[in-house]
Amino acid sequence: MAFLGQGLEATIAATLVLACSAACMCDDSGFEKLPPPKPGDWLYVHKERGQTVAQYREQCANRKTKQRSVIYIQPFGDMASTRPELLETLREYLSLFFDCRAVTLDPLPLPKEAFHPKRRWGWDQYDADLLLRKLEDRTPRDAVAVAGITDADLFHGDMNFVFGLAAMTMRVGVYSINRYAHTYRGQPKDCTLLKRTLKVANHEIGHLFFMEHCTRYKCTMNGSNSLIESDSRPIHLCPICLKKLEWNIGFDRVKRYKKLRDFYRKIGLKDDAAFVAKQAERPGP
Numbered sequence: 001m002a003f004l005g006q007g008l009e010a011t012i013a014a015t016l017v018l019a020c021s022a023a024c025m026c027d028d029s030g031f032e033k034l035p036p037p038k039p040g041d042w043l044y045v046h047k048e049r050g051q052t053v054a055q056y057r058e059q060c061a062n063r064k065t066k067q068r069s070v071i072y073i074q075p076f077g078d079m080a081s082t083r084p085e086l087l088e089t090l091r092e093y094l095s096l097f098f099d100c101r102a103v104t105l106d107p108l109p110l111p112k113e114a115f116h117p118k119r120r121w122g123w124d125q126y127d128a129d130l131l132l133r134k135l136e137d138r139t140p141r142d143a144v145a146v147a148g149i150t151d152a153d154l155f156h157g158d159m160n161f162v163f164g165l166a167a168m169t170m171r172v173g174v175y176s177i178n179r180y181a182h183t184y185r186g187q188p189k190d191c192t193l194l195k196r197t198l199k200v201a202n203h204e205i206g207h208l209f210f211m212e213h214c215t216r217y218k219c220t221m222n223g224s225n226s227l228i229e230s231d232s233r234p235i236h237l238c239p240i241c242l243k244k245l246e247w248n249i250g251f252d253r254v255k256r257y258k259k260l261r262d263f264y265r266k267i268g269l270k271d272d273a274a275f276v277a278k279q280a281e282r283p284g285p
């Protein structure tokens with residue numbers, strides 16, 4: 001089973017200083033090249049080399065097909081009653097981002113056996129591996145991906161916490177929004193709980209479509225070690241990652257961008273709406 005986790009030492013998040021790039025490193029794609037990693041960044045800790053489009057086409061073992069075409073969202077715990085609007089917005093977003101039907105399943109209780117009280121620094125946490133196993137046991141046959149979501153804090157192995165964890169070969173992932181309500185000094189204004197939730201979901205479901213972390217551009221498929229690093233990546237797929245998804249799913253790039261533009265406008269992400277509107281006018285990736 002292959003695992004791809006996000007989030008590592010919570011202490012890193014507390015000590016990192018947000019750095020703004022002085023000069024735009026964008027090429028004509030409109031995307032900024034990923035600068036060399038700083039101590040504490042995901043790529044500083046994990047020496048990943050990236051995945052080309054050709055490698056992706058060779059490695060990808062999960063494509064949207066007639067038989068497998070639905071993204072399922074599986075809420076764990078109270079989320080369905082405490083955050084029904086967030087879940088519905090997420091469902092609509094995933095259907096547009098991945099051009100797949102998206103369905104929210106009835107909620108499941110958080111498994112008692114996954115609970116670890118006051119595991120680190122007094123935080124109650126749940127073992128993400130055990131939540132993944134719950135999903136594996138009940139994956140619908142027509143699922144191209146199943147995304148578990150909870151507002152409980154998650155951990156994996158020795159990691160202090162994880163934002164998300166995916167079992168790629170099983171087409172299941174689980175994500176926590178627990179830390180996305182946190183704020184810090186200098187936080188970008190649009191980094192709301194809603195936007196962070198959409199980003200973790202498109203990133204982690206990207207993994208379920210066998211996309212590895214992006215090392216070339218600032219892209220939603222960048223790995224991240226902290227909330228600050230997560231906030232620094234955009235909600236969009238860079239041209240390379242977009243090519244991968246386009247090959248996998250076979251959507252109309254311009255139509256998809258226009259639907260995303262309207263959606264971002266509707267939920268108040270004006271800058272993101274303007275960005276995808278511009279991308280829709282560019283020649284193919």
Ligand SMILES: [Zn+2]
Binds near residue numbers: 006
């Ligand atoms: Zn990841």
Ligand SMILES: [Zn+2]
Binds near residue numbers: 237241242
């Ligand atoms: Zn990318």
